[in-house]
Amino acid sequence: MGLSILDHKEQPVAHGRKRLSTGVRLHYYVAGSGPALLLQHGIPKTSYYWRKVVPLLSEHFTIVVPDLRGIGDSTHPDSGYDMATVADDIAELMSELGHDKFHIIGEDWGAAAAYQVAARYPSRVQSLVFQEMLLPGFGLEEWAQFNPQRPETHLWHVAFYHVRDVPELLITGREREYFTWFIKNEAYDPTSIDDDAIEEYIRSASQPGGLRSIFNIYRATEANMAANKKAAEKSLKMPVLAIGSRDFIGREVEKQMQKVAENVSYKELNYGHQLAEECPNELAKLYREFLQSH
Incomplete structure (x- = not known):
């Protein structure tokens, strides 16, 4: 990646790639030692999003940080952008890395994927942190509609990205201006x-297949709604921290x-959506307190 990510000893993390049984090749990095902890980024971010948090956690955990399929330095398949398929990617990656059980933290779409990992592999997930996300089927689509009571969090882009081809038409060549804003x-x-960070996220979105992969995540909304409603028929038993x-x-x-x-607890921070960028120390403290109690 050309960007330095360090652990708590100020040593560079170890990068790698794994080709999964589906043919998708996931980029990831690892750091630290102790119980396995998986960090999943949102969109349009990459695994680089967690760089400020990693050194605050790696003393206590073996941290695994992947780029989700189609994002960053993972490959850009034509299909499989629904969260159940993404969850299967993650579970297979963790098996390949030798982690049968693990804690999982997800933010934004990484949280939607983390929920599916927990629902599909409940015996493997020891705890779940669900951060700053609305699940398709449980509110995401409603928040994509304008509501004057919450205009600042009108998630208009959910509907915009769902439209085929038009977002690519309008944003291609303007990735820097659009994603910076x-x-x-x-x-x-x-x-x-x-x-x-901005440069890394723009690099990811600007590469061949980058925009298509981002928008295909949103275009899988109907599949995600069905999968989440099905999964919710059986409640998660592991401890869950909502942030x-x-x-x-x-x-x-x-x-x-x-x-x-x-088994849900809740913590709130006085910041915006990009918590690992905005308040990494406060965020990592919440993570440690929750994870070390489970």
Whole structure:
């Protein structure tokens, strides 16, 4: 990647790639030692999103941080962008790396994928952190509609990206302008989004297949709605921590998890959607307290 990510000893993390049984090749990096902890990024971010959090956790955990299929330095298949398929990718990656059981933290679409991992592989997931996301089938589609009571969190892009071909037409060649605005707009403190992070997210979106893969995640909304409603028929038993941002989705993440899990706690931070960029120290403290108690 050409970008330095360090562990708690200020040593570079170890990067690798694994080709899965589906033919998808996932890029990932690992750091630290101890119980396995999987970190899953959202969209349009990459595994680089977690760089500020990794050194705050790697002393206590063996951290695995993948790029989801179609994102960053993972390959860009034609299909499989529904969260159940993404979850199967992640479970296979963890098996390949020798981790039968693990904790999982997901934010944004990484949280939607993390829920599916927990639902599909409940005996393997020791705990789940669900951060700043609305599950398709449980509110995401409603938040894509304008509501004057929450205009700042009108998730208009969910519907826009769902339209085939038009987002590619309008954004291709303007990735820098569009994603710089988009990512900073969702932050409470836009100055916390460093230039190197913006450059990495733009690089990912601008590569061949980059935009298509991002938008195909949103185009799988109907499949995700069906899969989530089916999965919710059986409540999650493992401990779940819902984390919300006061300036973005907030307490709705708790309501989301209470619909699908039995053992839910909630924490809120006074920032925006990009928590690992905006307040990594406070966020990592919440993670450690939750994970080390389970």
